[in-house]
Amino acid sequence: MSAVVHAGLLTARAYRGTVRIPVFAVMNLVQPMIWLLLFGQLFRSVVEIPGFAAPGDSYLEFIAPGVVMMTAMFGAAWAGTSFVQDMDRGVMDRLLASPASRAAMLVSTMAWYAVIAVVQGLVVLAVAWLGGARFDGGPLGIAVLFAAVVLLTCLFAAMSNAFALLARSQEALIGLSQLIVLPLMFLSSAVMDTRLSAGWVADAARFNPFDWAVVAGREALTGSADWGLVGSRLGLLAAAVLVMTWLATGAFRAYRASA
Template sequence: MSAIVQTGLLAARAGRGTLRIPVFAVMNLVQPLLWLLLFGQLFTRVVEIPGFSSGGGSYLEFITPGVVMMTAMFGAAWAGTGFVEDAERGVLDRELASPASRGAMQVASLAWFSVVSVVQALFVLGVAWLCGARFDGGLTGVLVMLVAVVLLTCVFAALSNAVALLTRQQQALIGVSQLLTIPLMFLSSAVMDTQLSASWVETAAKYNPFDWAVVAGREALSGATDWGVVWGRLGLLAALVVVMTWLATGAFRAYQRSS
């Protein structure tokens, strides 16, 4: 059986596990809606602050790419839950003893969470459009933003999977997820222009993979896209995906040694 077929079958298994509990699927759509509407209403007049780089658009248009990426990052941070549950039930040990490759097991998880993130992103964009947001980047901008969504999802899903395999504990996974995602969100331009923040926040955002995705998505959706910035950020994310996937796949060996 080829690695592609293995990946497809394992991704389908992950999808069935998610869809068997519809409440999680519903929450995955409700949560970004709350982010979008609450933040969008609370900070409507922020664009009136001198120096705010909204490009002349509304705050809703500014925050939409941020909410899309926040949803992708927070959702991907829970990817390791599947490995923790499989380890507790003994399923993971049987999979590791099967002909399935470690790479296929890892990529299947990333693929499924990428699908979920893309659906959420389209949902957020649809709600934003209904609320009056308009994006001059058109279909090309949306497609490029979805590429950023997939890359960001893979980075954090791989990280989550690595933590799950190394710790085998749901509590540790939750702790690490909270420790990383919340600071990364606020050290970015997701909800506020970093030019209006302290200088150290603006500096930190330059090295923040979450902000790379936000900037790439926002630039792609804008009418005056700086494609050099977009491709630069996407390139950094792609390189990080390769590194994180390699590390997460290697975590299977650590898991087996500690069994």
């Protein structure tokens, strides 16, 4: 069978695992909802600060794309847990001995977490809309937002899988993931316009893949998007996904060498 068929079968396996225990997908929405609803009210007056985003935007409209990306990144950071579970149960060794390619194993995980991230992102946008947020970008803007969601999810799912193969421990995977995702979230424009942050924060955000996704999604949702900016950020994300997928595929060799 081809790698595409293998990836499809393994994605269906991941789907069945999520359907059996859907509470984890639901729980991953709790923290983003707190950010969206609580922070959306607590800091709604910051839009009045001179230089904050575009005049007239509500803070809820500003933070909603950031929360969508936070949901995607936090969820994808847990993708490697399925690899760790497969290692503990001896499934990983059987998969590696089967005709299934390493790429198919990676792509299936990335694809399934991307599906989850899109569904969760739709929920976040719906709640933001009920809260009064309006997005002038229309269907095209929303489609571009979710293109960024998919790329961001694939990037961090591949990273999480690589960590899992190298660390081979649930605790180590969680520690490494949190060590990376939390700083990336705060060194971005997800919850605060970096023009109002310290200069070094804005400089760091320029090299932050999470911020690339936030900027692309937020810009696409505006009524007058800078499509050059959007395209450059999506291009950077796509390049990062390719590099991380290549690195994660190489992590399989490190796993087999240490088995």
